[in-house]
Amino acid sequence: MRRAYALIVVLLLVLTSSVLTATMLDRLGAQSLAYGRTVDQYQHHHGKASLEEVVGAWLRSLGNLNIADMLVDDGHVFSLTLADRSTARVYLADGQGSVLSRFVGLSAENRRDAPQIYRALENLVGPENAPRFSREIGPMAVGVRGATREAIAAALSGVIPAPSFDPLAVADAILAEAADGSISSGDITRTARDRGVPQEQLALVNRVLSANTTVWRLRVELYSPSTPVSAPRLTNAYEGYAMSGRVAGTGTTRYQIVQFRAVEDAPGR
Known part of the structure; x- marks a missing residue:
């Protein structure tokens, strides 16, 4: 009887020990996962900050150079080999060809007109599609x-109520004029006039359409090192905006990054 009782006690002790061990392992596993996530977040944060600093320094080095003159079809401007032999590929594209959707820091006149332009865009493409043709940063x-033709048409119809012309037709004509990349403000005005915009409204056209780009979309893609058996693969990506402007009293142009964030659905996220 005593032996049977002792056996039961031993079994209970073994069972209790097993439960405690499993609990400790679970906690250690959870702590390891939490630590791993912290390390990943740290690496992502500092990797992002380093890339932003490098790209920002390159932009500042451009001086009075025009980014538009440097761009090729895919927008690739330079690549950088990192310490771990991975590669960062930097891309720039025109970022001002859409309608402003965030009305902060505008003049009183533009604060009045910018929401009207965005409403015109919603009327043209539908509220659910408007974000595809809009941006949160930059001038009106x-x-x-x-x-896009939709953005140009919305800009025109937003400030010229009940227009006597077809905004989409004017947009198509302006885009055709800009196809070779050399359009000027005078070209925009002339094209709008030739397509039926009344003379007294041409000043509005020059307020809502610009021949000069000051907002640039930025994308940085990270690729793994190539090996004899595998090609580089996309591991992470960042997107944002850079803006250019004249430095007061100097006549020089300054570029700076105004937004830079990780792409949430990138492979490494």
Whole structure:
């Protein structure tokens, strides 16, 4: 009887020990996962900050150079080999060819007109599609060099109520004029006039459409090192905006990054 009782006690002790061990392992596993996530977040944060600093330094080095003159079809401007032999590929594209959707820091006149332009865009493409043709950063004016016909048409119909012309037809004509990349403000005005915009409203056209780009979309893609048996693969990506402007009293142009964040659905996220 005593032996049976002792056996039961031993079994209970073994069972209790097993439960405690499993609990400790679970906790250690959870702590390891939490630590791993912290390390990943740290690496992502500092990797992002380093890339932003490198790209920002390159932009500042451009001086009075025009980014538009440097761009090729895919927008690739330079690549950088990192310490772990991975590669960062930097891309820029015109970022002003859409309608402004965030009305902060505008003049009183533009604060009045910018929401009207966005409503015109919603009327044209539907509220659910408007974000595809909009941006949160930059001036109110739509840059025609990288614009969609919808953005140009919305800019025109937003400030010229009940227009006597077809905004989409004017947009198509302006885009055709800008196809070779050399359009000027005078070209925009002339094209709008030739397509039926009344003379007294041409000043509005020059307020809402711009031949000069000051907002640039930025994308940085990270690729793994190539090996004899595998090609580089995309591991992470970042996107944002850079803006250019004249430095007061100097006549020089300054570029700076105004937004830079990780792409949430990138492979490494």
